[in-house]
Amino acid sequence: MYADDTVLTVADKEIEIVGRNTHLLFEQTKQYCTANDLVLNENKTIQIIFSTRDHTTTQNITLPGLENKSETKYLGITIDSKLTWKPHIDTLCKKLSSSTYVVRRMMQKGGLDTAKIAYFAL
The missing domain is CATH 1.10.287 (Helix Hairpins)
Structure with missing residues (x-):
């Protein structure tokens, strides 16, 4: 079974904490999926960094192997990184x-x- 339409949300004022928690949460999610016979298709998985400010240092947040996008369609609604x-x-x-x-x-x-x-x- 596939883990479709899964959303992970990490929020903090400090970008370093967001980066650390993002990596941790994504690894925990992959372990959960493996333990419960769910498939998380990383080729279809994307990452969006939501912020009202422009962050030039997003290397700590970007997960290796995942595409970083500024907008995506989720459950029929197009969402962008500024939430407009x-x-x-x-x-x-x-x-x-x-x-x-x-x-x-x-x-x-x-x-x-x-x-x-x-x-x-x-």
């Missing part, structure tokens, strides 16, 4: 724009009933 809604709203706007285009084209080519079917399918 901008990337999520941008994603929704792109999706809505393409959906609107499809419905409009269906209306032109197939009429109102076809456009309604396309609308409810999206």
Whole structure:
């Protein structure tokens, strides 16, 4: 069985403590998964450092072998490292724009009933 959608959260005001606790917690999580026959796919595992400030020294926090990203999609919501809604709203706007285009084209080519079917399918 896979340990999908697992989130580990480490918080502290001191970046060194966050780094130390991150390494410790990740190792404990891997041991837990192994002991309970769960698979933690490290190829699909990413790391995001949430902060309202720009930290230039993140080497102590970065886990070896994990990709460090500034945003990711989690349970349908796009989350960024500053915890803003901008990337999520941008994603929704792109999706809505393409959906609107499809419905409009269906209306032109197939009429109102076809456009309604396309609308409810999206």
